[in-house]
Amino acid sequence: MLDDLDRRIVEILVDDARISLKELAQRVNLSSPSTSERLRRLEERGVIRAFTVDIDPVALGYTLQAIVRIRPLPGKLHQVQKLIEDIAQFSECDKVTGDDCFIARLHIRSIDELDKILDQITDKAETNSSIVKAQPVKRRLPPLA
Template identity: 65%
Template sequence: MDDVDRILVSSLVQDARMSLKALARASGLSSPSVSERLRRLEEKGVITGYTTTVDPQALGYGLQAIVRIRPLPGQLHNVERQIQAIPQFTECDKITGEDCFVARLSARSMAELDGILDTLADRAQTNTAIVKSTPVARRLPPLPER
């Protein structure tokens, strides 16, 4: 990535709806050149999609929880599929260590959270922490220098 690529990626991270014209102004390139750069960044896998960020609380999900999940013996793949099938799990990482998964879950209430966790109880042990605030939201790591 060169300086222009960093400008384009940083601009899109701040506003995924930024127009080609605005990206051209920010980068000092023409709109067709920006379009070509974006196509190359997509082909290289640097840009994997364009997204909208939605606040779960605005949708009625007042609880956010971080759940550490330790599948019972022989249940790893079943638990992974189960997590993928529950839409309230908004993020999940497969990790090393005693637990196999760390997941983020959105729930409307403590009762809903308990119900979701109960569905995992016959296949996994869980350890749950309620999120009080998010001082650092998901963000891009520093872009590499030349």
């Protein structure tokens, strides 16, 4: 669990991970050393795993996203997982329960590119894909409370 001060630090960092320690300390009304210590403890506890950059795939030419449900054929689970890991257009993949083993998100430039990617998998798995029209909820943190 996070106390109110840790929660505030995390919220500020989610909004701007490049904020200076001095500015962060001012915004949470702590000294820089105290803020630094809190950050260190949040990292040690695994609450903060990384300070990252948020890249817009569209700016790189990836104008389409697809969600693909993947059901490996018998005995092909590990091969399919390796393929997914090795294909750079797969930006996320979850191993799930239910009829499908994987649900993955791809960033692609065209439907032809999607077809070429799925062609690499279809001899080892059944796939079902959907093109993303909009993303009303972007990836976000669970409640910090």
